[in-house]
Amino acid sequence: MHLLLVDDEPLELEQLEYMISEQYPYWTIHTAADASQALKILSEHPIRLSLLDIQLPGKSGIELGMEMKKYEHIDIIMVTAFQSFNYAQASLRLGAKDYLTKPIIEEELFHVLDQYKYAAIQSHIVQEALTIIHEQFSEKLSLSSLANQIHINSTYLSRKFHEEMGISFSEYLNDFRVQAAQRLLRQESEKSISSISEECGFSSQHYFSSLFKKQTGCTPREYRIREKV
Template sequence: MNVLLVDDEPLELEQLEYLIQPIFPYWKLYKAADSCQAMAISQQTKIHLAFLDINLPGKSGLELGADLRLHNETIDIIIVTAYQNFHYAKQSIRLGVVDYMTKPIIQSELADILGKYRNNRSQSEISRLIHDALTIIHEKFADKLTLPDLAGEVHVNPTYLSRRFHDEVGVSFSEYLIQYRVEISKKYLLSRPDWSISAVAEKTGFNSQHYYSTIFRKSVGKTPKEYREKGK
């Protein structure tokens, strides 16, 4: 799933990315600061969902949404604004947006909107089996969860689950679990400064700090300590 985030405030982009990634760690997120950057991305990559801030330099988010829709008729659009303005809401309805959000974005509200989006768009893509498997992973990621354990929870053969998981999610069970743990650990690194790196590793299911740091650096491009320092 390719998702475009457009906002001229870098902190707003980082916050939105921070909220989305733990829920959907394998969504590919593209970030843009204005309509020109956004259109350049959309011309190179098929975007499935776009979060557009209304107040952008140059063209507004609503104008950008119209341009994106002309280029890609199937794109879903969520408008984000700091103002509860009926005029904006009315224009958003005309544009056919999926939803309309006001800042500051609340995590529970975002999760609800993304849940509705996933249900509306992906029922044919994600089966009940894989939906249940993902739910268990999200609940038990900190445990020593193995593919046979997961298969037992959803009452299917491990080989069958492995094949279905890869076919529907696009990555293997182990790849998804590791990436999900990394995304949750990023949240802990910033929200729990009192936890040591070793404690974060343990809380997210990694069996050693060294292994965790190696995986984190490979995924994020910096060590957990560097990531925490940058986020202060």
């Protein structure tokens, strides 16, 4: 699922993105600091859900939300630091699905977002495939072995997975493994990079480092040092 976060506070935007990506690692998250950036992203990506800060420079979140109403497939959740009845009322008139106040509490955020957990997934086949990937990503998992566990043809699974997830099975698996590696690099400071590579299902540390840098812009070692600062 494609999610759009709009907030003009860089730190709050970064923290919100971090919380959501940890809980929903298979979502594609886009960020914008104002309405013009948000509208550009909307024109280029199939956004399903957007969290809009009400207080934005230029057009307010309410005004941006009104423009977004032309995209009928997009749900809107308003976010604000002010517990105002007027804001809540304006959000309801806009047709927002929910209304969150800052500082955002993880439990409240996830309660709202859980209903979109499998928003883009229409078949039980892909849901079952995701469950297996999340449980067995550290093992030697291939498309054919996954298809065998679900008892369907691997070509059919490949097509359904790409249709509903927007990326291929191998891309999703590698993305999920890299995200798992990021968590371990942050949380297990004494664990070697080779051990993390193996624990996340990579057969080659060189391939792991290469893929990690391609996706994050830095090597695993650089990432670990950066996260300690």
